[in-house]
Amino acid sequence: MMDNIGSSKANDDDLATDSADVAPEETAARYFNRELSWLGFNERVIEEAQNTSHPLLERVRFLSISGNNLDEFFMVRFAGLVGQYRQNIEERSADGLTASQQLAAIAERADRILHNQQAVWEQLQGTLRSEDITVAPIADLDETDKKWLEQHFLDQIFPVLTPQALDPAHPFPFISNKGLSLVFDLVRRSDKQGIRELVMIPSGLPRFIRMPSENAVYVSVESVIQHYSKLLFPGYEVANSGLFRIIRDSDIEVEEEAEDLVRYFRSAIKRRRRGDVIRLELGPGLSDSVITLLRESLVSDGGIESRIQGFVGLSDLDLLVEEDRPDLKFSPYSPRFPERIREHGGDCFAAIRDKDILVHHPYESFEVVIEFLRQAAADPDVVAIKQTLYRAGKQSAVIRALIDAAEAGKSVTAVVELKARFDEEQNLKWASQLERAGVQVVYGFIEWKTHAKISMVVRKEQDGYRTYCHFGTGNYHPVTAKIYTDLSFFTADPKAARDAAQLFNYITGYVEPEKLELISMSPRYLRDDLMTLIDREIANEREGKPGMIWAKMNSLVDPALIEKLYAASNAGVEIDLVIRGICCLRPGVPGMSDHIRVKSVVGRFLEHSRIWAFGNGKELPNDRAKLYISSADWMPRNLDRRVEYMIPITNETVHDQILDQVMVANLIDDEQSWELNPDGSYERVSPSSKPFNLHRYFMTNPSLSGRGKALKKSNAVPRLSLRRRKNRS
Numbered sequence: 001m002m003d004n005i006g007s008s009k010a011n012d013d014d015l016a017t018d019s020a021d022v023a024p025e026e027t028a029a030r031y032f033n034r035e036l037s038w039l040g041f042n043e044r045v046i047e048e049a050q051n052t053s054h055p056l057l058e059r060v061r062f063l064s065i066s067g068n069n070l071d072e073f074f075m076v077r078f079a080g081l082v083g084q085y086r087q088n089i090e091e092r093s094a095d096g097l098t099a100s101q102q103l104a105a106i107a108e109r110a111d112r113i114l115h116n117q118q119a120v121w122e123q124l125q126g127t128l129r130s131e132d133i134t135v136a137p138i139a140d141l142d143e144t145d146k147k148w149l150e151q152h153f154l155d156q157i158f159p160v161l162t163p164q165a166l167d168p169a170h171p172f173p174f175i176s177n178k179g180l181s182l183v184f185d186l187v188r189r190s191d192k193q194g195i196r197e198l199v200m201i202p203s204g205l206p207r208f209i210r211m212p213s214e215n216a217v218y219v220s221v222e223s224v225i226q227h228y229s230k231l232l233f234p235g236y237e238v239a240n241s242g243l244f245r246i247i248r249d250s251d252i253e254v255e256e257e258a259e260d261l262v263r264y265f266r267s268a269i270k271r272r273r274r275g276d277v278i279r280l281e282l283g284p285g286l287s288d289s290v291i292t293l294l295r296e297s298l299v300s301d302g303g304i305e306s307r308i309q310g311f312v313g314l315s316d317l318d319l320l321v322e323e324d325r326p327d328l329k330f331s332p333y334s335p336r337f338p339e340r341i342r343e344h345g346g347d348c349f350a351a352i353r354d355k356d357i358l359v360h361h362p363y364e365s366f367e368v369v370i371e372f373l374r375q376a377a378a379d380p381d382v383v384a385i386k387q388t389l390y391r392a393g394k395q396s397a398v399i400r401a402l403i404d405a406a407e408a409g410k411s412v413t414a415v416v417e418l419k420a421r422f423d424e425e426q427n428l429k430w431a432s433q434l435e436r437a438g439v440q441v442v443y444g445f446i447e448w449k450t451h452a453k454i455s456m457v458v459r460k461e462q463d464g465y466r467t468y469c470h471f472g473t474g475n476y477h478p479v480t481a482k483i484y485t486d487l488s489f490f491t492a493d494p495k496a497a498r499d500a501a502q503l504f505n506y507i508t509g510y511v512e513p514e515k516l517e518l519i520s521m522s523p524r525y526l527r528d529d530l531m532t533l534i535d536r537e538i539a540n541e542r543e544g545k546p547g548m549i550w551a552k553m554n555s556l557v558d559p560a561l562i563e564k565l566y567a568a569s570n571a572g573v574e575i576d577l578v579i580r581g582i583c584c585l586r587p588g589v590p591g592m593s594d595h596i597r598v599k600s601v602v603g604r605f606l607e608h609s610r611i612w613a614f615g616n617g618k619e620l621p622n623d624r625a626k627l628y629i630s631s632a633d634w635m636p637r638n639l640d641r642r643v644e645y646m647i648p649i650t651n652e653t654v655h656d657q658i659l660d661q662v663m664v665a666n667l668i669d670d671e672q673s674w675e676l677n678p679d680g681s682y683e684r685v686s687p688s689s690k691p692f693n694l695h696r697y698f699m700t701n702p703s704l705s706g707r708g709k710a711l712k713k714s715n716a717v718p719r720l721s722l723r724r725r726k727n728r729s
Helices: 024-030 034-049 056-086 099-130 143-160 221-227 261-272 288-298 314-322 339-343 348-354 367-378 397-407 424-436 494-509 526-542 559-570 636-640 652-668 694-700 708-712
Strands: 133-135 180-188 194-200 208-210 216-220 236-248 277-282 299-307 357-361 382-389 411-416 440-442 453-461 464-472 484-491 520-522 548-553 574-579 596-601 610-614 626-630 642-648 673-676 682-684
Touching: 024 559, 034 056, 034 099, 034 682, 056 099, 056 236, 056 277, 056 299, 056 314, 099 133, 099 299, 099 314, 143 221, 180 221, 180 288, 208 221, 208 314, 216 221, 221 236, 236 288, 277 288, 288 299, 339 348, 348 367, 348 464, 348 484, 357 652, 367 382, 367 397, 367 453, 367 464, 367 484, 382 397, 382 494, 397 411, 397 424, 411 424, 411 494, 424 440, 453 494, 464 494, 484 652, 494 642, 520 526, 520 636, 526 548, 526 559, 526 610, 526 636, 526 642, 548 652, 559 574, 559 596, 574 652, 596 652, 610 652, 626 652, 636 642, 652 694
Parallel strands: 133 216, 277 299, 382 411, 411 440, 548 574, 574 596
Antiparallel strands: 180 194, 180 236, 208 216, 236 277, 357 484, 382 453, 453 464, 464 484, 520 642, 548 610, 596 673, 610 626, 626 642, 673 682
């Protein structure tokens, strides 16, 4: 459920205070710690695994997601702090903590999370058993199942296992990231001599084996290896055995002097596989001497170990969700295809030319984005396509459309971001395929990421060339588009086209725009433009007009923007923030943030769209509010070290859909929402007498801008309303 956790290496000023002279206790009173705030988000994910309103296997999925989230957190964020600690970097976080203080706080919080995860898994196992789904110890199997399992071990598992002695003659072997391994202390029957053996469990083996019984009975692969160890080690008795798992530093730092970015990343990906071990997870059964050996052989300086009395590697629980039990999963949902485009005979360009259109994913199909590119590839009147690619997935129809367009003789430019964490290798493959097809592939800046999600199609028409643009808040990724809530904005506005062209020229040729007519972009203008918008709300309030801000995003970290929001609150501006993940702002603090409220929505879909609304001197919602969508969160990396966009929404219907539908639905949701308290704790919102679930609302109600003629029908789209809470002095 994570978007992109983000770099936390020594040069990551997402963590830094503006001044080293600020006292730690003063900054701690103004900001929450970024890392602990993220861990708080993962705790909310774990809470969803306990939410009995979700189907049972979906609760298991949430627990698995929380495990995977924690793995990635340690692979990147924790590893970055370890790097700072090793280099004796004294720079403090925004809340005044040194790297070593943050590491200690994270270790303590993470242990609590691990304990909670194991407790939730124990609860879920009992509920699963009541539904005839069991993760069973082998001792509980009957003799028929044991006989089948022994043969399965001999045929499917034994051939791929390679025991290795751990002694002075055998150096400790390399273990891959997130690798599971067993250690056996053995005693030879013939002479009672002891020997220690390591068995690395190949990643190609499934973590769970489903028994051939009618009910769903699973056994873990490690328990099978342990149970049949007599077949693996004939002539030995097992004195002791246990499981462990490692997490490696998996970040990639880009060196500014890198001469060839493609070659650098190909080499860096190989180095990442051998990153330092920064977390050692120890399962039950390991002896003290084995733990000492593992610690000395594996854990790097600054790394930590965790002892787990339960299931090691919770992310693997997602394999259980594959069980064919639709009654224990969310009801299948089929996204709608925009009626507006159907009314134009499926012609995306005709529909966009007629009027701007907004597509709300995943409720409306991502297929419309793919169809936009497919039609561009097949249309003889299309002369050029420009496309940014941050994450595109492994089976990408977007890539196919770009290749088809190039092979059809069109001018195609693809900005492929090699620095998209954990997608670097896939993006290198896509870049190679695109280049072979004749696409002009550009990798952008060495020190900045291109995170903007923009597509341009230039088409020759009767009155000249017209450019059609797509601005997205999410990636061009067909899989995540089914579970992330995002916005796709299509327009043929010439101003947007000219601005988008300048943005592409900036990336491909370093030609900095002198003047943008409509959009704003980082790292050059976006920060200042946001500050100006907030200042206008402060001025409105001082002039006796209502000052109001609504903003929805994934993370709020930037200290300068937080301070500006505090100033707005002190001026009386009413501020409502919907922030799914990290929030370093302290809301509701008297004299600092009295007028700021923060909530987080965690549910079936992952809230990912970025929407910013400024009242413009009127009560929200209103037609005159200044409304924007963006690819950026309010973090230093997005504003200072990434290419991002912000575009205003002026079309009346699209404006209504985003402000009066999407934003209001997020604000009034009371079934999957959490409120952030001044002390940093989150409190689940209590449902009203008429509870409202925003995900259910959008699954069952049509959107506004995509409805076309259907919008004119009476009561075609239920309108939402928000009773504003007055908090004025």
